[in-house]
Amino acid sequence: MNSLSEVPTLDPVDDSGVRVGGEPIVGLRNFVRRFGDNVILDGLDLDIAPGEFIALLGRSGSGKTTLLRTLAGLDRANGQAVRVPDSRAVVFQDARLLPWKQVWKNVALGLSGPNVRVRSEIALAEVGLGHRVNAWPLTLSGGEAQRAALARALVREPALLLLDEPFAALDALTRYRMHDLVLSLWRAHRPAVLLVTHDVEEAIALADRILVLDRGRIVAEERIGVPRGDRTALAARLRPRLLSCLDSGERREAGVVRFPPALKAAGE
């Protein structure tokens, strides 16, 4: 209409050359979640833009999983305003495949419409599991199971992909392969990704933006403009800063003894 609107807005462009940004698809404002007297999420603000890759760092008990469950719609928001897209999918740390369904049926779980089998097979082929379409989940290796879980999430074409420490239980080599796989899938499908992790290296290697969660609040935020694969120098600079954010929370917590130390160590 007027000349101003024809001027393209300058959205940030990530290293794959695809625009991110625009109207956020996730919006939390002053979000509070408590169990009894225990405040898990304490006045949290969070926006996620379409196609954005966010890593959420936090120690055990920082509220990471609660936040993820809220965004996944697994916990009730108790009347608070939570904006999340309808199409979202979760990959959990343990793949959580139903052992009594063959791999492709796990991928197809809850799907409707035509060609469910074909769509599942395509998704499985994309994660490199085209040869295990008819396998039983209990015969898969840990990495294969996690790939199947990724396929199950992607086949839904989610606008928001929630990853709950999906690589924590994998060996180092498999973990690096999974990082590459997740990045290439993200580039191909452009969902917004929220990766919950406690691994600083993983966060730096994968994300556009890193958030540090501590005791229910976001205590640090880093935007990364450097292309992936070119982040070695950045990592050296960022690592100590992020670690100190995590560590200061730990030290503050040490003053308020919530768990006996042995128990806490076991939990981590």
Next chain:
Amino acid sequence: MTALTIGHETRIAARRPARRWLLPVNFGGRWASPVLLLLLWEIGSRSGLIPERTLAAPSAVLGTLVAMSLSGELLANLLVSFARAAVGLFLGVGLGLVLGLAAGLSRVAEQVVDPLMQIKRTIPALALTPLFIVWFGIGETPKVALIAFATIFPVYLNLYSGIRGVDLRLLDAARSFGLSRIELIWHVVLPAALPSLLVGLRYSLSVSILVLVVAEQINASAGLGYLINNARDFMRTDIIVVCLLVYALLGLSGDWLVRRMEDRALVWRPSIVEQSS
């Protein structure tokens, strides 16, 4: 390294034949001891050590078995007994399924059903025999009712606890993909409870045979229990042993049936997966 290993193996192989003749394999493996027992029994009977009124000889039992099979007497009575067990099981398992599903899937139904089932569990089914005779007379009804009553509980308890024991993480995952409650029950809860249910079914089958044996002693005019009662009156131990054999066969075939069901329904379990691959 390889030479060493081969040497080791040959040494073991060379040592083996010395003792091999002692291995039970040479005498029929696991069949050896039962066959030996039968032989001793036969010798005991023939020599008069075991009187016929105490226990008939195996050869006599076999003869009776053949004669009763040929005359059709055995099959007719077996069918009567089988029908009792089958109808009782059908009712008992059916009720157990309904109650177990209800208590497992609904808190309200659990509050209503479970206390009653726990009370019922404390009453031995066979202790109800006199009451059932008063209520239902001495025909087929009390026999079937006893079997039904006794077989409810194993199915109920195993299905109920199987449903309640479903892995919440799997439920969460399925819910995160937007499955409805009905879909959750169908795709997650029931398959998760199936192994437990099949264990309950196996228990119910063996309970049904046990109760059948006792229930059939109630003034029966047909069935294996009737044959046994008659044989007792005439001290025909051969007929009694034949009937015992048939009871054992009934139990075995029931167990075989459930195992086949398990093989088909639980094909995803690792042990079975490994065997078939």
